[in-house]
Amino acid sequence: MSELSSTVALPSRIASLVHAHFDALPTRSKPTIFPDGSREWIPMTGIVAVKSENTSSESLHCITVTSGAKCLSASQVPRCRGLVLHDCHAEILAIRAFNYWLLTECHGLMTEERLENPKPSPSPIIRRRESPNGCNDTPASSIDWPPFEIQPDVKLYMYCTCAPCGDGSMELCMASQDDATPWEVVRETNHTPEAQEGPALVEDNLLDGRAHFSLLGVVRRKPARTDAESTRSKSCSDKLALKQVSSLLSWQTSRLVAPTENAYLAGLVLPEDEISHVACERAFGANGRMKALGGQFWPSDTPGRIGYQFRPFQIMSVPAEEIEALWKFAKPKYITPEATDSGVAPKKSKPGNVSAVWTLAASHSHKCAVLSDTGSKQLPALFRSKTGLYESIIGGVKQGNKASSPLPRGASALSRSKLWALMSIIIESEGRVQGSQNAKEQPVDATAEALPEICPLGNTQKAATYQDLKQSRDKVSGPHQPREEAIRDAREVLKGWIRNTGDEDWGLDVLVDPKKRKR
Template sequence: MPDSTFSTPLPSRIASLVHEHFDALPNRSKPTIFPDGSREWIPMTGIVAVKGEDTPLESLHCLSITSGAKCLSASQMQRCRGLVLHDCHAEILAIRAFNYWLLTECRSLMAEDANTSNPSSSIFIQRRAKQECNTSGSSIDWPPFEFQCDVKLYMYCTCAPCGDGSMELCMASQEDATPWEVVHKTKQDPEIQGPTLMEDDMLDGRAHFSLLGVVRRKPSRTDAESTRSKSCSDKLALKQVSSLLSWQTSHLVAPTQNAYLAGLILPEDEISRVACERSFGENGRMKALRERHWTGETTDDTLGYRFFPFQVLSVTAEEIQALWQFAKPKSITQTSAPSEDQIPATEAPVVPKKSKPGNVSAVWAAAPSSSHLGTNLSENGSKQLPSLRKSTTGLYETIIGGVKQGYKASSIVPRGASALSRAKLWALVEIMVELSREAQDHQLETPSTETNIATSHVPCEASHSQIQSTATYQDIKYNTALASLRVRREAIRDAREALKGWAPNFGDESWGLDVLVDAKKRKR
């Protein structure tokens, strides 16, 4: 969708595009508005690709839209078996939906290549020059696709990410800024402002305001069981090293700078510059990674992992107020009129009518950009919502409790699992591996004159065998047999060490793709 409103700042245009898409969603995917006019609140996030930024041909493309404010407690993890989403905060769902879109973008190209000798194209990604598999291990066999060099990725959020990037905002919003007391064993670390935690501990989302620059859990009620899910600030900080690519898309798309977030766009009153610099900036808690490169033995300096801090960009509060009706109510400071014997007005916080976060998460992702190609994916919601603001739907779901609306996480069946769940995404990768085999066979039968490019979409045999011989999710997610994935794991390990206090969220790894076999299929 071409965008010619260059007199409007890019962050404002991105925010407007995201809100236009969310507003067009069915009401069942939105927070409840009650008869008395009160309403639930919800954070909302969108990921937008800007193609040809600052050129006459600049265009904005909404790739994913999500909302959500819930996550699972630690005790629920073992019952998930890959079918339940752990973290339904909007920012994290948006990244998962983006990776789903990227997988389908690659899948569309691969499906076309399996049936024709003429390579199809995408406006977002391209095939890399052909690389032969190197069995000696002396060089990196990077994935076959990469983002085009004129594509930049931006994330827009209606509120600041939870965790370290919003601690000052959290403190300022309370009538009593005393943090929730939590007893921890501490030690001293000169890199952290205040005493620090032992390695096996993680701070609650709103505990210990005196501890800044450390990893935190997602916030929750004081009477609720804690989660092991890391805050959105921490996960976004990690993405500045690992890129937006998940382990699934890392099998197919190479880590170039265009695979990283170029900017995080927030309402201006949701930005603490001090907190953002500490949490995300090159002089903050990740400063030790500024000169680090994770490239293996590759000679191509455009490939590999680096610390790419994103810009934190703002949209005015007035714009957001006009665009967003589901914001979390804030305490309003108003000046009380003094009596004759009083000295000047005092400022008192006015507590707004009690409001709670909605429990419904919306998930939407765009269809592949090659309009003549179909994804052929069942149960992706496109029948209920074929398009959104002229953007063709690739995925549409309404999520409650980590599963699709109408199902229960406590007795989950494959049909109720989100397309963004661990099991469904793994299954999609398996389908794509088979597609790449078919494409390879087709190209052997009908050699192309453009051999250097046309065959470059086929992952090497080592990647095939590693994916298809894996028994459990843990085996495939943490597999380091492939050199490119080994480099990725090293980058993530070093980034987590820099983040201070990152504790793994174990408990939902010991299962295989047989969890997608429904033992109780619906009667026909």
């Protein structure tokens, strides 16, 4: 929890809190500083929950801190088998880490209930959603929304050390180029049916991260070198824009946490010199490329406190001099040789290849097989905050493992397979809380080899493969159908959205150690 003076502007307090946590990370999780004084650069992101904002009891809670600038090429994705992270840009890791934290927070609270703890301490961030007849202001609804919700007095903010790649930073990208000539786009011809969704744009191709500066307000790939193999990972601007409709909740956490206004980002905090107001309004604003979604609700007949809608976040700035004092791993601004005294261009700085992942510990921690290797023993606390998860990621897997031949031990807790397994365990626990008088006597079976067969909140555990799971998500009814409809409509408005397919043909048995499987 932050102890910074409330007289300091909120964006500055959020930035300082995130930087204090990153600074406390071990050296192995940070960019390299070379003997000649040069250093790698890396984008860094944190998600901060502000409780009771603008009151005497206001408190800031740093939930996640992540860094990263890499993503996988399209050809690497089919080899991942749910064990490798596709997108390790800091903003995307932060969102995945936040959802991981929410799952552990739900798991802790439900386990306390299952153990019949007479006075479990409440979570400062989430709570059990009360019935329409309770004391909160939830209107009556025909939809049985998930059991938890973000506390009504909590607002979520994302801080980034640089503007998100893609449409929200195109003007900054153009201004930083020595030669602003747009890159030539190499067109692909083998498109899947999913690629044809939405309005046609430039032969239905996803634009490269820095190509076609004249085309604005469109979906782009993650930026990369001109000689690098292309990726299908969408830019951070595009993914953040989609989150303005679907909320910060992933499909896993949306099974457990209701989409109230508090589940959406309230603000995006950036250094002032990383903000193009024109680009941000176009990419994220109420009158920008998402304008057509304004006033829509999912489900359409239940506008109210719970439900999906387009909720633009604020763009908040931190003075450049503050960031300069706080952040030594910023990407160097382009300097021409003529601008230096020697006339020789400085050594070119490269992005670091290590991504750091840290999350706050859950309010109540309980043993669970999927939560057994969290890195909290290596790093019990960070800047007076208890660690829930600590990982160093290279190439989409935990440091010391190979992405080319992924194994369960190398899978990040944020990987598709680990999050699916964790959600399955939590949902079974929720079923026991709701449906068993002897829940206290029933252990939670958390092994990957014997995952639960009962799924009170959806058929997510019965799916044989991740592909089956995705197809079941598209067909679900109840509280999950509005989310899928909201995402579908948002993708149609975001011009040129192409799905990143190829990593779906695997089941939860990928989490079983191959050596144990042979016995």
